[in-house]
Amino acid sequence: MRSPLRTLVPLALWLLCLPALAQDYVPSRDAWSHASPSEAGFDPARLAAAVDWARANGEQAPADLRDALMASFGPREPDYRILGPVGTRGPANGMILRGGRIVAEWGDTARPEMTFSVAKSTLSVVAGLAYDDGLLPEPDQRVSMQVSGPWFEGAHNGAITWTHLLHQTSDWSGALWDIHDWADRPDGDDPANRVLHAPGTHYKYNDVRVNLLALALLELQREPAPQVFKRRVMDPIGASSTWRWEGYENSWITLDGLRMQSVSGGGHFGGGMVINTRDLARLGLLMQRDGEWNGQRLLSSDWIARALVPSRVKSDYGYLWWLNTGRTAIPAAPERAFWAAGFGGNHVYIDREHDLVIVTRWTPDLAGVVTRVLEALEQP
Structure with missing residues (x-):
């Protein structure tokens, strides 16, 4: 069995090689620092291509999410009806953080939108x-x-x-x-x-x-x-x-x-979490930092560790978080990566090995985005 110490030491040494991206950085309420792709260890052209791909593979139709729900669930669920508020969606948008700083951002990331099962x-x-x-x-x-x-x-x-x-x-x-x-x-x-x-x-x-x-x-x-x-x-x-x-x-x-x-734990019947991409990125950063924010413990490490243990019945699912067990869902990503996912392509991807948080809105293929972002890394 591989020693946990042997796994953690290279990771710790690698983190020390990123002086521009201090590991304790967290954005303030009113300001969020940016890092250029090269400062964050990315090939700028490859990262730009990854963002272009995410934007190009987004879905916006139908913009009225009531129509999307009725088309998806109405024909196959008996007496299906919408019981909670339902909004509209805009064009695909998203964010990529490394070291807590914004490395890439596209679309309207300040627009609150339904997240569906991200609420789980x-x-x-x-x-x-x-x-x-x-x-x-x-x-x-x-x-x-x-x-x-x-x-x-x-x-x-x-x-x-x-x-x-x-x-x-x-x-x-x-x-x-x-x-x-x-x-x-x-x-x-x-x-x-x-x-x-x-x-x-x-x-x-x-x-x-x-x-x-x-x-x-x-x-x-x-x-x-x-x-x-x-x-x-x-x-x-x-x-x-x-x-x-x-x-x-x-x-x-x-x-x-x-x-x-x-x-509601999702928007299947309406309702659920309505939130903008920037707020989701903050939540992702909290989880990536193991429940700590600016030196304050908000959620225990014990709970997070429990939440990321695979179910005995479904190996790629924990406590309402998706897991990359066996690197099956996203082969390019680390096995310890995890994410929230919701109908229509809403995702919050968390990758501690690469110090990454990726949020996508209305881009269904998370693996396609993550694979391209990881391929853009010059410092893996």
Whole structure:
């Protein structure tokens, strides 16, 4: 087995070779330093070609995302309907950071837009805050031990743990916000009468169950996820005031005498995270820096390490983050690279080995972008 020390020493020596890109640099709320491609260790012509490729391979049609959702999910999901706000998308845009500084930027990176399932990864961060606070002491505990209500009752649903929800392996059965679990990306000819899988044994990408995780966290933290996320993460990293995180018209509950909305873990049925590229890049930089920002610990290393352990059922998926296990998804990238991904080509790619954060909006082929960016590196 390769020694971890042998792996870390070359990386540490390489990092010391980048004096222009001090590793502790973080952007202020009002200013963000740039580095030229050559200063950041890139071949300028190759990096420009990578950006041109990302822009050229972006998708903008249909601009009205309601039309995109109806075309994608309407024909194959029973009684499909949009329950939350839906916006429009602009042309492809994105950012590349190295050493925390902006090396490349294209399109309108200040325009807040829907991110779809990138919201799942932000929900993982919110779960991590609950873990750090001791509210979620052990992810392998059954959710029913801490969350009351009808959602986790019975032999099947009662066996579901936080880890099952975070890995999307719960196979939770029921309806939430008037949407049945089986109606989301249905399987087979009779999905309503499907065979149940024991929790933890079967992976299924399913927004209804991720929305259930959001509701469970709301019950646990007694505070809406956007408020927790803003106070604990977005404000400290200097994010703008233009982002928002929404649920559905019917995802409201009364908790402690207050009316609160449970958010959506994606935009499949509308709602979800609406945010600009620059704010996503800040979040990516926080994750790349292992939860620290300007000397302040915002999210524990323990949680991040847990979040990046592959599920036993799906080796390229952790706690709502995509993994490059076996370098299968992006062969050119390191195995430890990870990313958030959402419908339509929304991505936040994090690569600690190369000190990179790449955000793409409306460019579906993340591997194509990352491969070209890595090929542009003169100092790998």
